[in-house]
Amino acid sequence: MTRLGTWQIVMFSTMFVGYTLYYYNRKSFSFIMPYVIEEDNFDKPTLGAITSSIYMSYTLSKFAGGIMSDKVNASRMFPFGLLGVGLLVVAFTLCTSLKMMVVVWFVQGLFQGMGWPACGKLLKKWFPPSKLGIYWSLLSTSMNIAGGAGPVVAALLSSSYGWRTALQASGLVAIVVSFLSFVILKESPSEVGIETAFTHHKKKKDTSEPTSVIDVVRTPFLWVLIMYCLLNIFMANAISDWGQLYLIQELNYSPTTGGVFVSAFQIGAVIGSIVAGYVTDKQVNKQGLRDAGSARFPFLLVTILALLFSLHCFNSLVSSESNLLFICVLSFIMGFCAFGHQSLNGVLVIEHSTPVMSGTAHAFFSLGGGVGAVLAGYPLSIVAKHFNWYTSLIIVEGAVILHLLIMLSTWNISTAIGKRRIKSE
Template structure:
């Protein structure tokens, strides 16, 4: 007869694997059109502005949906949200090639963006129920690599299928696969251990005995919104992801136009950045989980703060070295190392801050807390666009990267100033008898 621990392990493995593959399906159906755009341009009278309109419509909807879904997931079944959202993404990919109008394409991709936002907040909510605080960062970071895996495999597979059978068939294959995966997610994923008759995990590593009121939860959305700690997370998350977006989008132009590097080396710099992002995310989760296991969820600050400070310091240093200590004669290894550190220095904090927002919030409002924290990267991505290019127009690309370095340094100061502020997001003080 199976023990409770072995049963728990089997269920957790199944739930986690389904979420991993499921989110790969989300990313695949999100980027499916972008991956085949060269083939669409060849066959149809579609301008660059038309393509930008279609893609932008999806990203605007995705930002709106991801934030609102983080709030709705506290009131709905995250398992159903994952399955239904992915199913709808699959259907939209199936019907997309059946039309000819650019306007219809934009409408369909706007709806796709709305359904895309269901996935990640629901995954975060489920992990909160299945994983202990001392493991949460590692599990979260590894799950986030599903985006990288889909991002690496998607483009070459899409190009192969589109060149062999047509871009329409490529989208329909991805749509069909997403529908199948959505059914698997619905059948395998469970919202919490109690759904399969297992005991709920302890969400407190500090040894405090929770009262009945704490278990049921009296907090409201207003308690989350008025927490200073959630807005510290928001600001630092905004800076980290804003710098990440700025470096991914504009570093090649900076390295080619102002440093004088070759396009090949400049593109390799971005690849090194992506590699650093993947390793940095996993390392950040694993290292800080050990601190959580040792110190627990603290009432002031976070046991993950020291590592967060180190990552942000490395990011600031790497940006400084890129602008002031890198030129056309710099060794290739030096340039790639800077890219690697920038990747880890940005995505490590992004991974940590999402975890901190969830673990310091009450379970029944963890989705709302994560939605506010996740809004920071969306704002950062917007700021890395037009505002950063405006700085580049006035002070060249070096000025834009110096601006990112200054923002990163300011984030370090914010972390230092808020090191010991109360960090129980929205959690009211409840006296135990």
């Protein structure tokens, strides 16, 4: 293995472990919530106030973190954020009043926003376009692993030692890994004396001027990807959150079946993310980065068509007498397509942005996901309250159709993000 290959593995492994801890600590209070109720008798409004505080601050900090990653050293930003997360999780366990708990958890969310933008910058600098998709997708699965194993780990620790000790353990591990990240992570291959032959724009001689935030915001392709992200997060959250309630409350399936539905969706999400990155990297390696359209678009089209088909089958064919295997297969396909699609959306933003503004572009892109998550929550629950969950899922199906129409109408759009062109001599 070459020296560059060794460093790439070290860099990726460090980011993977670090971001798994980022995500675990962001969701840690949700994981130990049953034990908080049992030990401290917190009521629902109290629990809601704490959990809502971190989502509010995380949405803001992820946007700010994207812009910040273009201004500061990403290899320092990542461990600094993780250190702050760990310290604040430990501090949270020492709080004795609700007000202090809400404040500390809110501030923790501000540090959470430093993680993923820094990962995006480091991946872009350490991996060529032909490998960016697969490594981005693999790194994305850290969230699925933390989300899947987190409740089990938290339950074991909380039942044996109490919820405060369980949180302290996750915070301390984050602190230790943050110090290791400070030592291991490097901003670029040149920092360790490695000169790479690859570039992230295999095109004609660059005739671009220095770019600004205004140049990024004016880019049509960025707004197309923002719409992709908004609609995709809306669809994914709605299916995973409300699909099981549709089965339980309207089709009279057991909570166990609802849980199996969610598990199949998450398994599909992990496999879909990895397959999407691997397959489309092969296409980029063959065709390079295009000025119009992308070599990743055909796979995106296939996944959106498969998502539309599987969701339509779920809405129209699943009944109270349907086979569980059939339901799980549909859930797996929906998870595979939704998360494979979303993973590629993030790759497209990073690989088609100018190197100095990729973090800023991803910050605006992430806002679309935040809006989609909000729309999939309270608004759809209001629709279900006045009508039913089936009506909410029909709206989701309409969103998939809208996504498909936008994709087809922008198939050959210019893909340059934040690049101001000047005439060559």
